Structure formats: C-alpha cells, structure tokens
Amino acid sequence: MVVPTVYGSDGRHLYFHGSVASRSLVASPGAAVCVTVTHVDGLVLARSVFEHGVNYRSAMVYGVPRLVTDPEEKLAGLRRLTEQATPGQWDYARQPNRKELAATALLALSLEEASVKIRTGAPDDGDGPDAALGIWAGVLPLKPTWGAPEADPLLPAGIAPPPHITARGGA
Amino acid sequence: MVVPTVYGSDGRHLYFHGSVASRSLVASPGAAVCVTVTHVDGLVLARSVFEHGVNYRSAMVYGVPRLVTDPEEKLAGLRRLTEQATPGQWDYARQPNRKELAATALLALSLEEASVKIRTGAPDDGDGPDAALGIWAGVLPLKPTWGAPEADPLLPAGIAPPPHITARGGA
DSSP states (O other), X not given: OOOOXXXXXXXXXXXXXXXXXXXXXXXXXXXXXXXXXXXXXXXXXXXXXXXXEEEEEEEEEEEOOEEOOOHHHHHHHHHHHHHHHSTTHHHHSBOOOHHHHHHEEEEEEESSSEEEEEEOSSOSOTTSGGGGGOOOOEEEEEEEEEOOOEEOTTSOTTOOOOHHHHTTSOO | OOOOOOOEEOSSEEEEEEETTOHHHHSSTTOOEEEEEEEEEEEEEOSBGGGOEEEEEXXXXXXXXXXXXXXXXXXXXXXXXXXXXSTTHHHHXXXXXXXXXXXXXXXXXXXXXXXXXXXXXXXXXXXXXXXXXXXXXXXEEEEEEXXXXXXXXXXXXXXXXXXXXXXXXXX
C-alpha cells in the first residue's frame, strides 16, 4: 500500500502525520515502511526511444517509524511539517490546541537508512551512431509553479493574503 | 520498496517498463504491487493549522503485473508509455530495434482493482468558530510547468526542436 502524504524534516528524521484513527499510519506499530520523495526535473528526449528517460531526484528512506509521544517533539515536528509545505504559516495560522494534538498522530522516521538516485543532463546517445540521424535531442524541463492565491469564498472582504503567501504565489 | 517510474495506459491496463536485468521490476514474478499516481493541485491554507491540507488527485492500483511477451502488445505498450510522457515522440524518434526490445521488460497491470482519492476546493473551517479570527484562508494552486526545450550540447547546429516539443515548452 502506498499513501501520499506531506512531510517535514529536521535533517535527522522525516516527520509525517495523520489521524489517530487512520489505519494506514498508526495501526501497524513496528511495521517497516519505505518513504519516497521524487522531484521530476524534465523529460530526456534522445535520438532513440530506447534512450529516453527522465531527469529526477529521488530519495527512499527505509525504517520502522516511531510514534512521537513527547509533547515538545510532537509540536516541533508538526511545526516542521507545516513550515516545509508553507514557510511562515505556522506562526500565522491558529496553532493546534490540546484536543487537536490528541487527535493527531505524528510519526518520526530516522534518515539513517536511505538511498538517493539522481539523473541530470542531456541524453546519452549524443556520441553514438544515432547522432547522425538528424533527430533533435535534449531536455524538456519541468518545474512546479505556484499560482495566484485563491481566497476561500467564505472569507469576509478585507482580509488580504499575508506576505509569505503572496511572495510565493504566481501573480 | 518504492520505485519511481513512468507509465502508459490503454484505459484497461497500466504499462510500465525497465531493464530485463532490473531486480526490482522483473525478478519477482507473481509478486503483488501497488502503483500510485498523485497530482498535487494546491495547498489548502485554513484558519487553523489543524485544518490545513492538500488538494490532490491520487490513484492506487493493486494487482500482480503480467510480463508482456506478445511482440505486438509489447510494442503497443511501449508506444503508449512514450506517448503518455511526450505526445508525438514515438513517431519522431528512432523506434526500438529487436535488440533493444529484448533488453526491455514491459509489465502490464490491470486497472480492475484501483481506488481513487481526490480533494478539491476551499478549506473546511470557513463556517466554524475560527472564521472569526480574521486569518486569510484559501488555496495556493500548484501546477507543473514545462520550460523551454534545452538542446543537447552535442546536437549539431541547424536541428530545430520539432513542433510537438516547442508547442509544449514554456518559451
């Protein structure tokens, strides 16, 4: 089973979270997991279909996640998770109260056992026989782009998005 | 173990591929897999940290992949895979020869057992007590954007990128 999720990191652990009622996250204490993060940077367009590929950066982290029970570590982990997705948001939004913290399970996974794979650069068939075919080859870059912030329709007039959001948004 | 990969589909199967020498793809005949595709559409910025989330479309496909041995299905599957990533590229680039086909393993996974999860729209705390806090709430959209094609440095002068690439590129 694979579950998409957000994460934060303090450089030594990955933190990820879910509802305490979530079967997938919390109900399997002691179970090994593999957490993967992949950034796709572009399509590698070669002369031959065979040499086509993707430029990417990918990490796999293996281990048995630990349920975080220490209140300070839990708050710090949730802060990292929020700030990784949206820097500036933890101090701007209302922070979790006791009831919300109790409803949230936070898991920590050590970064000790991890592997990283990266591919960059041009196709590999530029100096082979296919180079004579006259086929264009190169990379079509891909990157995630933030759009302009879209206000909640229920938001009262006069509440502007904060600078840490507008600075990021595309328009 | 989680392996990032490209895929194609004919509406009834997912196709994915790898080297015949790849341990992860081919050396476990009969093993069940879970293939996941996730599109992140935006960050859901609520009044409370607790209600923060992500707008996304996610699919999980479960099953035991089948090694494709029929030559026609194999060629058609590889074509779908190439065309899903880069429409127009299969007929433009040099197609696989017999040796390359023999070195490529193609797997087919039925779409019969699959589940889809989607979240769209505004945060969920617009009509709760936190709405009175005066905190901006809404969605910060995220979308993948193609950049301008980057020619292979080994490409001879005078070979322009084809229309199906330039039409997609960002500049």
